[in-house]
Amino acid sequence: MSSNVIPVPVGQTEARPWVDELHQWLTTVDHKRLGILYIASALLFLMIGGVEALIIRIQLMHSHNNFVSPEVFNRMFTMHGTTMIFFVAMPVLFGFANYLVPLMIGARDMAFPRLNAFSFWLSFLGGLLLYFSFLGGSGLYGAGNAPDVGWWSYAPLGARAFSPGHSSDYWTLALLVSGFGSIGTAINIIATILCLRCPGMKLNRMPLLVWMNLVMAGMVLLAITPLSAAQIMLLIDRYLGGHFFDTQAGGSAVLWMHFFWIFGHPEVYILIIPCFAFMSEIIPVFSRKPIFGYPVMVAATVCIAFVSMSVWAHHMFTIGMNSYANSFFTLTTMAVGVPTGIKIFNWIGTIWGGRIQFKTAMLFSIGFLFQFLIAGLTGIMMAASPFDWQLSLSYFVVAHFHYVIVGGILFALFGAFYYWYPKMTGRMLGERLGKWHFWLFLIGFHLTFDVMHIPGILGMPRRIYTYESGRGWDTLNFIISIGAFIQALAILVFVANLVISYFKGARAGNDPWDAWTLEWSISSPPPAYNFATVPTVASRRPLWDLKHPEDPDSRYE
């Protein structure tokens, strides 16, 4: 194996001045540094989006609250949704993919390092552009404001007649710019995985994380392109007199919905599949067993990707499609539950008969499994389109997709942070603060999002800045807001843990978890060149083979 290190000549290891260091970070094309930049920028936007969520929750604490005006409230939920999807979830997942994929396939970098840097800076500057709208939103006349059209900006609300000024242009341009960044990264991930695998790493020996990121990148290409096309059409409508979505001139509001959701639904799987990938690495290591049913997991992932391309109109059950269309999208949406269920069963199969170590990373993974199960089942409820005629656009939906995004994606991400932080920094991420983080976040999460289903059932629509008392919503909303603050506290514990552990954490060594994939064969943090000699693998768990020469995996595959 390549655990040997290329010796660094004396004199090069001295600390450089901080300006040099900063310059190195800004101009880097190293996949590991870009991965960390992606993750750091996502954490920054997570804080901002979190504050927006808290403003929303304070406003809704009781009926007829006047904490913010309706205009500000509408900007907050628009910015919260846009930020969390486009500038937190996608970048942080791209960050992990960037960091881990080359290490796991025994490569020295991504296939196109400069494209990689270009993509990151596009995504990040897209985020800055979105937030510049607070200053420059109305252009020359007015103090400036942020977009307030909702994160899907349904036509014709985004048209000039209903959204004057430039605030929604910032939304459009931010998504367009960061969308090009996403496409660049997707191309890079695909090229890296297909072309740079080390000797012996056949497709059916790739770690599941690599497989799932390959599928995710393919979906990004298919999903982001229609979104970018729609944004360009919207710009044509707004500035060049086009009428694609201009209903007053015969345009179609429904066309925008189709464009948006044919991006929007695959997007959910673009976000969740990398989280499946984290689970498929973390759960086996802490159960001390290989993943159960590797080929089935790969097949289920590809199957999810295909089916998820034909479920988008389940976001549109209330728009008056005919009964055949509603039936079709009901069927496809329910069908996507089958491969997803297979995945959950395979993770249980992995745990079954194992010896579970309850490290913080594993706690978050177990939390993921329980919560993703519930999120999937409420998804099935809404797939039944008549039921969705009641639940859609209500707080039930808000609870459902936060169950997916927070209970699923964010929990998996926290698991990934605790698992790979030692590799990225060379220090262990503190277990004691980690447990605090986990339990606080778990309690806050359930307080908020379990309860949030109920006002939806009691008829509370989403995106309202205030509500009438006497509908049975007051106490529930108060509880939901309390939970939000507990979650915010947990996030602060997490950030404190990241900072403290960076300086004072225990030394990690190469392989703190006794794991099996290639990234654990090299030092933590890895050297710039990753592998001094390119490794050769003979099975899906190269480090298992190395540690158990008497009983290697290669004998069974």
Add this chain to the structure above:
Amino acid sequence: MLARRTKSNLCRGWQIALLVFWSVSALRAAEADATPGHGTNIFSPASTPAKSIFDLSVFVLAITGIIFLVVFGLLLYSVVRFRGRAADGGREPAQVYGSMQIELAWTIIPILIVVVLFLATARVIHAVQDAPEPAGALDVIAIGHQYWWEFRYPKLGIVTANELHIPVSDHDHPTPTFLQLLSVDTDHSFWVPELAGKTDLIPNHPNRLWMDPQRTGIFLGQCAQYCGVQHAKMLLRVSVDGPEDFASWVHAQQKPAAEDAGAIAGRRVFERNACMNCHAVGGTSADGRFGPDLTHLMSRATIAAGAAENTHDNLRLWIQNPSAIKPGSLMPAMKLSDADLDAVVNYMETLH
């Protein structure tokens, strides 16, 4: 090591106990908050489409509930049963790579469940969406505006706003209401949870929605599709009337506006100012269509799309400064003198 393990099991037990406690107490809290008889609960349906949806939802909840119990139980069992023990002494467990038989089992069973769920759902989709309109049905055109509802009864010649009156329907003599849903500006969504599922009002895309309420009373709802600044205060009231009440309501609405000699000054103010550009009053020269029809304003219990009760003070405040009730509303502040304001409010109060 052992103490730690017990602790994490204990914590999981706590978690479940808390979950149950939360759901029960949350439901209790909701019951305590709700005003009886004015609910918006999707689980207390009062008309056929809402009832069909309710029946389907019970079926779906039952199936997903069973799946939840089975998988949750399996997961909980495996997490507790297969926790690492000090006695393991660092040995690795048996390395199992998979099993095709088991994989097939947990592929085929979910497929069968999906088939059953889909067939049950498709039946309800067809029953609700493709229901033919019977001869005795009432036709209403509902038009979404930023931030209020216009209701037109084409066969009865009635135009009103925000408060929909429809007749009660019984099984022997069904008198369902069929709504045609239109929008003049952005997307809206018509949602009265106890009467029917929601359907969007989309410009250039007419939709249909029907309901046959089985009991009389007031049913509440509101716009469910984000439509702009005041999406939150675009409320809906549906009054389901008995046959006689509905007939007399129709009779009253069909009359032109009441003429009251005492309110002639107010009418002058109304017609001299911009009021009549947006509002119509039947039988007068005011025929604006941008705002709600005011011909029978006093027959409505609320103003500003349900944002305030229809009282003297609220009416006066609304005309003077709409932002005080509904900031972002498209009704401009009329900046009338106190005398003109009193006169016009006086006029409004004669429009029974």
